[in-house]
Amino acid sequence: MDIPYTVKNRPDTGLYNGKLGVWLFLASEVMLFGGLFSAYIFLRTGVDDWPAGTEYLDVPLATLNTLFLISSSVTMVMSWASLKLNDFKKYKLYTLITLLFAFGFLVIKYFEYSAKFAHNPPYLPSTNNFLGIYFTMTGLHVLHIIGGILVIGYFYGPGSKMWNSDPERFTNRIEIVGLYWHFVDLVWIFLFPVLYLL
Amino acid sequence: MSTDQYKQSFWTKYIWSTDHKIIGIQYGITSLVWLLFGFGLMMIMRYQLAYPDTPVPIVGALLGEGGLLPPEMYNSLGAMHGTIMIFLGVVPLAFGAFGNYFVPLQIGAIDMAFPKLNAASYWTYFAGSVIMATGFFVPGGAANSGWTSYPPLSEIATMGQTVWLIGMVMLITSSLLGSVNILVTVIQLRTDGLTWMRLPIFVWTQFITAFLLLLAFPPLEAAGVLQLMDRVVGTSFFMPSGLVVTGEVMTNAGGGSPLLWQHLFWFLAHPEVYVLILPAFGIVAEIIANNTRKPLAGYKALVYAMVFLAFMSFIVWAHHMYITGMGTSIGAFFQTTTMIISIPSVVILTALLLSLWGGSIRFNTPMLFALGFIPMFGIGGLTGLPLGLAAADIHLHDTYYVIGHFHYVVAPGTIFALFAGIYYWFPKITGKRTNELLGKLHFFFSLIFMNGVFMPMFIQGLAGVSRRLADGGQTYAHAADVIYLNEVMSYSAWLLGLAQIFFIINMVISLFGKKTGEKNPWDATTLEWTDTTSPPLGHGNFEIVPKVYRGPYEYSVPGEKQDFTPQSKKV
Amino acid sequence: MSELTPEEVKHHIKTYVLVFIALAFLTIVTVGISYLDLGHVGGIILALIVASIKGTLVACYFMHLLDEKVTIYWTLIATVVAFLILIFVPLSAMLDHARI
Numbered sequence: 099m100d101i102p103y104t105v106k107n108r109p110d111t112g113l114y115n116g117k118l119g120v121w122l123f124l125a126s127e128v129m130l131f132g133g134l135f136s137a138y139i140f141l142r143t144g145v146d147d148w149p150a151g152t153e154y155l156d157v158p159l160a161t162l163n164t165l166f167l168i169s170s171s172v173t174m175v176m177s178w179a180s181l182k183l184n185d186f187k188k189y190k191l192y193t194l195i196t197l198l199f200a201f202g203f204l205v206i207k208y209f210e211y212s213a214k215f216a217h218n219p220p221y222l223p224s225t226n227n228f229l230g231i232y233f234t235m236t237g238l239h240v241l242h243i244i245g246g247i248l249v250i251g252y253f254y255g256p257g258s259k260m261w262n263s264d265p266e267r268f269t270n271r272i273e274i275v276g277l278y279w280h281f282v283d284l285v286w287i288f289l290f291p292v293l294y295l296l
Numbered sequence: 297m298s299t300d301q302y303k304q305s306f307w308t309k310y311i312w313s314t315d316h317k318i319i320g321i322q323y324g325i326t327s328l329v330w331l332l333f334g335f336g337l338m339m340i341m342r343y344q345l346a347y348p349d350t351p352v353p354i355v356g357a358l359l360g361e362g363g364l365l366p367p368e369m370y371n372s373l374g375a376m377h378g379t380i381m382i383f384l385g386v387v388p389l390a391f392g393a394f395g396n397y398f399v400p401l402q403i404g405a406i407d408m409a410f411p412k413l414n415a416a417s418y419w420t421y422f423a424g425s426v427i428m429a430t431g432f433f434v435p436g437g438a439a440n441s442g443w444t445s446y447p448p449l450s451e452i453a454t455m456g457q458t459v460w461l462i463g464m465v466m467l468i469t470s471s472l473l474g475s476v477n478i479l480v481t482v483i484q485l486r487t488d489g490l491t492w493m494r495l496p497i498f499v500w501t502q503f504i505t506a507f508l509l510l511l512a513f514p515p516l517e518a519a520g521v522l523q524l525m526d527r528v529v530g531t532s533f534f535m536p537s538g539l540v541v542t543g544e545v546m547t548n549a550g551g552g553s554p555l556l557w558q559h560l561f562w563f564l565a566h567p568e569v570y571v572l573i574l575p576a577f578g579i580v581a582e583i584i585a586n587n588t589r590k591p592l593a594g595y596k597a598l599v600y601a602m603v604f605l606a607f608m609s610f611i612v613w614a615h616h617m618y619i620t621g622m623g624t625s626i627g628a629f630f631q632t633t634t635m636i637i638s639i640p641s642v643v644i645l646t647a648l649l650l651s652l653w654g655g656s657i658r659f660n661t662p663m664l665f666a667l668g669f670i671p672m673f674g675i676g677g678l679t680g681l682p683l684g685l686a687a688a689d690i691h692l693h694d695t696y697y698v699i700g701h702f703h704y705v706v707a708p709g710t711i712f713a714l715f716a717g718i719y720y721w722f723p724k725i726t727g728k729r730t731n732e733l734l735g736k737l738h739f740f741f742s743l744i745f746m747n748g749v750f751m752p753m754f755i756q757g758l759a760g761v762s763r764r765l766a767d768g769g770q771t772y773a774h775a776a777d778v779i780y781l782n783e784v785m786s787y788s789a790w791l792l793g794l795a796q797i798f799f800i801i802n803m804v805i806s807l808f809g810k811k812t813g814e815k816n817p818w819d820a821t822t823l824e825w826t827d828t829t830s831p832p833l834g835h836g837n838f839e840i841v842p843k844v845y846r847g848p849y850e851y852s853v854p855g856e857k858q859d860f861t862p863q864s865k866k867v
Numbered sequence: 868m869s870e871l872t873p874e875e876v877k878h879h880i881k882t883y884v885l886v887f888i889a890l891a892f893l894t895i896v897t898v899g900i901s902y903l904d905l906g907h908v909g910g911i912i913l914a915l916i917v918a919s920i921k922g923t924l925v926a927c928y929f930m931h932l933l934d935e936k937v938t939i940y941w942t943l944i945a946t947v948v949a950f951l952i953l954i955f956v957p958l959s960a961m962l963d964h965a966r967i
Contacts, residue, residue, distance in 0.1 A: 099406050099836040103484050112936040115409045115484050121939050122476045125946040126514045132950045133518025133560055137533065139958055140556045157898060164894045172887040175929045179883070182876045223529045227551045230531035234522065280929040287921045290894075291914040295901040483938060511949040559957040610952050614960055623963035 105267045120274045124281050131285055134235050138292065141227050149228045151294040154221055156210055160294045163206045164286065170199035171283040174250075174276045181269040186261055189272075193254045196279070200247050207240055232293050239289060242282045249275055314411035315835060319418050320397030321725070324718075326422060327389035331711075332796070334380035337373045339793055344370055345768035346786035367766035371440035372456065374764060376431070378443025379460065382572065383467050384425045386706060389714055390575035391471070391509070392421065395478055395502045398721065401824035402496050404487030404844065404864075406836045409480040417473035424466030431459040442764065444561060447534035447554045451526050452541055461524045468517045475506035475513075482506075487823075489844035493599070494863070496822050496848040497592065500599055501578030504606045505571050512567035512610065519560035526552075555620055562613035570609045572706055573673070574602060576713030577644055580666045583720050584648055586820050587663040588655025589859050591849040594647040601640035601647075608637040618686040619693050627686050634684035641677055645670065661735030665716030668743050669709060676704030679754065694764075697757025700750050708746040715742075715799070720818070722803075727811040727830040734802040741795035748788025752781040819860045822848055826862035886928045893921050 102108070103115050111118070142148045151157075177192035214221040214229070223233040253268075253275060260268040310318060343352050344365040356363025365373075400408055408414045431438035436454025439445065450457050482503045486495070495503075522533045530548060534557045537550030585592045592598065614622065614630040622630075648670055657663065679701040682688035692698060715738075722730050760774035768782045769775030816825040824832075827842040842864040850861040871879070897917040905913060926932045932939075 099841075101405075101407055101409060101411070101485070108484050111483060111938045113484070113938060115480050118483060118938065118942075119410060119413075119476050119480045121942055122479050122510060123472075125942055126472050126476075126510050128946050128950055129511050129953065130514035130518055132953045133515035133563075134522075136515070136954050136957055137518065137522060137556055137560065139954065140553060140559070140961055141533065141551070143958065144553050144556075144961060145551050152901075157901070161894060161898050165891060168887060168890045168894065171925065171929055172883055175883050176880065179876050179880050182871055183873055223525060223531045224549060226549045227532055230525065230529075230533060230549075233529075234525050234531070238521065277930055280925050283929075284922050284925050287925065288918050291897055291901075291918050295897065295914050296911050507945065511946060515953055553961075555961065556957070559960065563953060563957075607948075610949055611956070614956075617960075622960065626960045626963040 105264070105270060114270060116270060116274050117277075120277050124277065127281060127285075131235075131238075134231070134238070135288070135292070138231050138235070141231060145227070149226070151228075151232075151296060154214070154229060155232070155294050156213065157294050159206055159210055160290055163203050164290050166199045166203045166206070167283045167286050170196045170203070171280050173199065174279045178269065178272045178276050181261075181265070181272055184265075186258075189261075190254065190258070193250060197247060197250055197254060200243060200250070203243060204240065204247075207236070235289055235293065239282070239285055242285070246275075246279050246282055250279065312415065314407075314415045316396050316400050316408045316411065316414060317725075317832060317834075317837075319414050320393050320395075322418050323388050323392035323396060323421070324394075326425065327385050327393060330380050330425060331385035331389070334377050334385055335793065335796075337377045337380070339789055340365065341370060341373050341377070342786040342789045344766065346783045348767040348770050365766075368440060369437055370766040371442075371764070372432075372437040375439045375442050375445075375460075376428075379428065379439070379464075381706070382443065382568070383464070384428065386572055386710055386714070387471065387568075388421055390710065391478075391502065391505055391571065392418070392474060394498075394575060394579065394714075394717055394721075395474070395505075397725065398824055399478060399481060399499055399502050400485070401724075401828060401832060401837060402499050402822050403482060403485060403490055404823050404827070404838065404842045405481060405485035406838065406841065408477050409484055410477050413473050414477050417470050417477065420466055420470035420473065424463050424470060427459060427466060428463035431456040431463070434459055444565070445523070445557075446561075447523065447526070447557050448536070448539055448541075450523065451535055452546075458524065458527050461520050461527070464520050465517060465524075468513045468520070471509045471513055475509040478502055478506040479510065487841060487844060490863075493596065494844055494847050496578075497581040497595070497598055498575075498578035500602060501574040501581075504602050505574045508567040508571050508574075508606055508609065512564045512571075515560050516564035519557055522560075523557065555617075558617050558620065559614070562616045563610075566613040566616065567606075567609040569702075569705070570605060572710050574606075576669065576673075576710040577602070577648075579713045579717040579720070580648060580669050581651075582820075582822070583662045583666040583716050584651050585849040585851065586720075586818050587658045587660065587666070588652055589658075589851045590651070590655045591847075591851055592647065593650035593653070594643075595847070595849070597643055598647050601643040605637065605640040605644070608633060608640070612637050612684075615684050615689070618689045622686075631685055635681075638677065638681060638684070645674060645677070660719075661730065661732055661739060662716045662720035664736065664739045665712045665719065668739065669712045669716065672704055672708035672712060672743075672746070676701060676706075676709050679704065691760075692757060694762055695757035696753040696761050696763055699763050700753030700757060703750045703753070707750065708743070712742070712746075715739075721824075722806065723812070723814065723817045724824060724828075724830050724832070726807060727813070728806050728809045729812055729817065730806045731802050734798045734805075738795060738798035738802065741798070742792060745788045745792035745795055749785050749792060752778075752785050756781055819858070821850055821860050821862050823863055827864050882928055886924050889924060890921055893917055 101115070105114060107114050173192045173196045177189045177196065180186075180188035180192055221229050223230045253272060257271070258268070260271070313319060340352055340355060340359070349364065351363030352359055352365055359369060360366045396408065396414065400406070434455045436456055438456040439453065439460035441450035441453045441457060445457065445460065482499060525531045526533050526535060532549045532552040534554050535546065535548050535550055535552045536554065539546045539550070581592055581598065612630060612633045614626065615634045618627060679697070683692060683698060683701060719730055719735055722728070756775070756778045759778045761769045761772065761778060765772065769779050815828070815830055818825065820826070823842050823844070827838055833839070844863045845865060845867045846861065846863055848863055852859045853861050897914055900913055900917070901910065
């Protein structure tokens with residue numbers, strides 16, 4: 099016996115298990131980042147002199163990173179749409195571009211971080227709470243990016259064999275991965291102004 | 297069954313299993329071991345409280361010089377007792393074990409929605425619990441800042457606190473995976489005909505609990521990450537400026553707020569109270585309906601009350617923080633919500649109590665524990681009301697009164713319900729019966745000694761004795777008149793420990809007993825009893841996946857031949 | 868989303884491109900605004916409004932929230948409520964502390 103609704107939608111909810119599962123997971127992610135945003139507001143309003151993000155951070159680099167993530171998001175959803183159109187080659191292409199943008203994000207983040215550490219005096223998480231929360235929030239976000247790269251990479255490489263055996267299930271998986279990836283993008287859309295611009 | 301043809305080794309079948317029943321048992325055994333361990337810590341502490349500065353017998357050699365329990369270690373034991381009982385014991389047993397085993401069976405599903413994720417959840421819990429325990433072996437001992445880990449104390453504490461935080465992050469991850477799984481299972485895998493209002497109350501409680509865990513735990517994970525950053529990287533999220541520790545000004549940047557931790561911690565920890573109690577309600581409701589042989593009173597009221605309870609539990613947390621200098625307007629808000637949340641609790645308890653009315657009650661072991669639960673939880677709940685009002689709480693805060701209050705809720709409350717569940721479902725899990733005499737001895741002695749431990753705490757607390765005093769209040773003027781109770785409580789605690797031997801013996805001899813071959817020994821109506829063998833089939837649970845035609849508690853329906861009508865019986 | 872026809876998917880793809888352009892444009896806008904002197908509070912509010920619009924676009928179109936099922940909506944409503952409590956109540960409690 100197989101577990102029902104792993105691929106097909108349950109008639110009364112109109113969902114397959116994985117999709118509901120990933121939305122619930124994202125709900126908890128909202129609360130995880132919510133806790134950090136709450137901490138940020140709490141810390142910021144609790145002191146008189148909160149530094150402006152521009153004092154420490156590099157806005158042009160972060161703007162470029164924002165564009166990278168938005169682009170990777172759109173290529174992600176395109177790769178899913180390609181599967182819907184039965185175009186596996188295009189799927190591969192779009193997924194590859196998504197991965198490249200994601201790596202690009204990490205590279206820029208690396209330059210940002212190392213510039214902070216190399217600054218004289220160094221800008222460390224312990225320097226003040228602004229840098230502390232900056233490193234914590236972006237660090238956690240980077241971990242999410244790395245997790246996403248691993249999963250997308252898997253479905254670009256070995257995981258994509260499933261397209262031949264069970265295309266519908268494979269398309270569902272890409273939809274789920276996409277949901278996660280868009281969420282990571284969504285978090286950044288809020289992190290960017292909150293940390294860099296305000 | 298085709299799936300039985302798979303040849304499985306011991307390891308794949310019992311250790312790396314993805315079968316929800318095996319995982320449920322894994323959760324159950326692990327959490328029971330932790331419960332016993334956590335209780336053991338408390339028995340050591342109770343020796344110190346009754347006889348301060350005397351060597352602890354039996355385990356003294358493990359503790360410190362001359363068998364004495366040093367105060368720092370007393371703090372460690374206290375913090376770890378709380379953490380272990382709640383996060384490693386009660387929640388995994390109530391949610392991980394019972395939820396895993398019985399939710400799929402009661403909704404007619406062949407497994408959880410994500411079996412591999414389920415196994416991952418268990419092993420993350422297991423790893424987290426081992427990490428938590430390694431705290432005892434690091435320099436300075438295990439975490440010693442209380443189970444609440446309030447900064448700044450926890451920030452300057454020894455290394456054990458870091459271990460505690462890592463363990464917590466793993467436990468939170470585990471419960472997150474588990475709750476997603478339960479939610480998807482209940483929403484997606486209910487069998488044909490099992491509408492929401494036909495769900496057994498137990499499934500409802502697990503469903504709501506899963507939602508609480510899903511939404512309330514991540515903020516603590518965020519807080520845990522922030523505290524880890526404070527401790528490991530040297531940030532100051534919870535460290536105020538100019539903090540002086542033993543005469544020296546701390547060198548960190550400062551500007552943080554210890555209150556931030558309290559908010560994030562209690563944002564979880566109040567819903568956590570309902571995570572502890574809701575599954576207990578569910579188990580007790582099942583057993584009461586079954587043993588009164590009549591439908592539960594107010595099924596819908598129960599469901600709505602629990603949903604409302606869950607929602608309200610998100611907006612009461614600051615009633616743990618009245619003494620932080622909270623202003624009157626916010627204080628008024630939280631006092632109001634706290635009084636409101638007692639309403640659904642009373643609705644639930646009243647429904648359970650009214651269900652007894654006019655029933656022909658069978659006083660078997662599970663029913664005794666379920667009946668014991670009601671007044672014990674009642675005491676726990678009612679003694680909480682003064683704590684919900686700031687004027688009384690400011691006096692009672694951090695006294696033994698609080699300890700008595702929440703232990704009544706969790707120990708003779710939730711843990712009694714969990715025992716009831718174990719006795720009730722033991723025949724389903726093993727196909728064997730437990731010994732009624734041993735079960736009854738276990739119940740009556742536990743009931744007496746539980747009250748012996750916790751009732752005097754109210755007296756001490758009202759007299760003003762603080763919690764977390766390593767000497768039990770010897771040097772404390774308030775305690776002079778009530779300190780003799782320490783001995784009473786300690787003896788009760790040890791005797792309570794002895795009473796658990798009845799339980800252990802009962803489990804062991806019943807396990808080695810003969811299979812009875814009865815499918816449905818309690819004449820119950822829900823699917824796990826009526827449509828599966830005992831124990832259920834290895835993979836797939838059911839010979840034929842059942843369909844549901846009626847509500848969960850159709851007992852003593854007029855005109856029926858039997859006094860129970862299975863949910864799967866055609867109309 | 869498993870019952871889409873190829874025509875519908877192609878229509879979707881057009882939408883994705885439009886959303887992408889909007890997101891990129893709004894990113895430039897929000898950076899641009901940050902260089903204007905709108906006062907402290909004004910700047911924060913405007914930046915958050917832009918971020919919310921961008922977030923909504925991603926959720927509605929990339930994550931297909933516009934034509935999602937009612938179960939997902941209920942889940943997200945519960946999450947949003949919990950999120951708002953998490954964000955605003957500690958804040959109000961702290962501001963209240965300051966006044967005592």
